[in-house]
Amino acid sequence: MREIRCDLCVIGAGSGGLSVAAGAAQMGADTVLIERGAMGGDCLNTGCVPSKTLLAAAKRGPVSDFAEVHARVHGVIAAIAPHDSQERFEGLGARVLRENARFVGPDAVEAGGVLVRARRFVLATGSRAAVPPVPGLDAVPFLTNETLFEQTALPAHLLVLGGGPIGVEMAQAFRRLGARVTVVEKAALLPKDDPELVEVVRRRLEAEGVDIVEGVGVARVERAGDGVAVAVEDGRRVEGSDLLVAAGRVPNVEGMGLEAAGIAFGNRGVEVDARLRTTNRRVFAVGDVTGGPAFTHVAGQHASVVIRNALFRLPAKVDYGALPWVTYTDPELAQVGMTEAAARERFGDAVRVLRAPFAENDRARTEGETEGLVKLVVGRRGRVLGAGIVGANAGEQIALWCLVVAKRMSVGDVAGLPLPYPTLSEAGKRAAGSFYTPTLFGERTRRLVRFLRWFG
Incomplete structure (x- = not known):
């Protein structure tokens, strides 16, 4: 097995991992970046970039050909992709491995037949869409942010499970593009935000024709002809053509051999201290995998903290006070x-x-x-x-x-x-x-x- 020794090994080429790798490589650290999927991670490919492009398209109103919206979304992704590409990072001096990474010890990772030994590691594996334990959900087709932007046809009636930021953004976008939309939220709409401010958003959504069912849970999901139906716990039943599950995020911690590296983790992500160190002091973690606020700008802040700790031995700490x-x-x-x-x-x-x-x-x-x-x-x-x-x-x-x-x-x-x-x-x-x-x-x-x- 070929062996690589380096100063820093970054696992995951999403927002946080790319920020760490770019900074470290340009500061002279011998850097290895490992990514098994698409460079740019969730933000570029299935998150911030496509969703905001869709929102911008929706401001122009209903469309006669949704395929044009699809093309616009993927055109913007393609325009930004070179900034996050393997070629750019190799140009910065990093070695990029497009493989699955797995810890085989506290100071070594195996990736595609290559053993990487590093003085420091950074976990930046991000998160994925959560799938709630709703009865019947496993028996019906549904969309998440990871598949939504591949759609080339406008849904006739989009049902959205989840009234958080992703749910309400996509609800308004698809309503403006011409679809019927119903949002189902167990708590209140945008539950983590100030209710007084949320009320302004709620009024606009309702004025534009978005149906909102909130404060009641989902009893089950089932097929309804060629579409899908959501039965809520108060007895109501809503039928639609497509279902979007926007019920939060789950950190990606599986299949990386974290146990072999002595890294503690759970359903909420990898355990880190204020300096973003895991229980293995050689290994740091940034972004969604830490279970903290799932924002791209948080991943960027994490990257800055980790670079100061890992490269310069400065006791920098993360602070969410002005998030x-x-x-x-x-x-x-x-x-x-x-x-x-x-x-x-x-x-x-x-x-x-x-x-x-x-x-x-x-x-x-x-x-x-x-x-x-x-x-x-x-x-x-x-x-x-x-x-x-x-x-x-x-x-x-x-x-x-x-x-x-x-x-x-x-x-x-x-x-x-x-x-x-x-x-x-x-x-x-x-x-x-x-x-x-x-x-x-x-x-x-x-x-x-x-x-x-x-x-x-």
């Missing part, structure tokens, strides 16, 4: 830091909530996009604990508040900031400024102004 997340519906819903509920649970009555509706923002009025608001969660002395935005371009607007939360800034830092007029970002500034309204325009200020009159 942003966006649901790319129309209107978009973006959040960073604490929600109102989380802040009140921790700080109680010390929390203040500041709001600014887009209906009072001049740019929103000129664009005819007045639905939504900025919501700030503020602690003692005006420190911003979290921010939520629901409205047009919320994902772009949240960037300012990521900085504010990360740097532990106060509303005063934004309230006094000059911003261009007219822009949607002024809504956030207006919300921040409202923190001072009771004091600034109160009786104490009025008395001060009257007093100062005496001095000319």
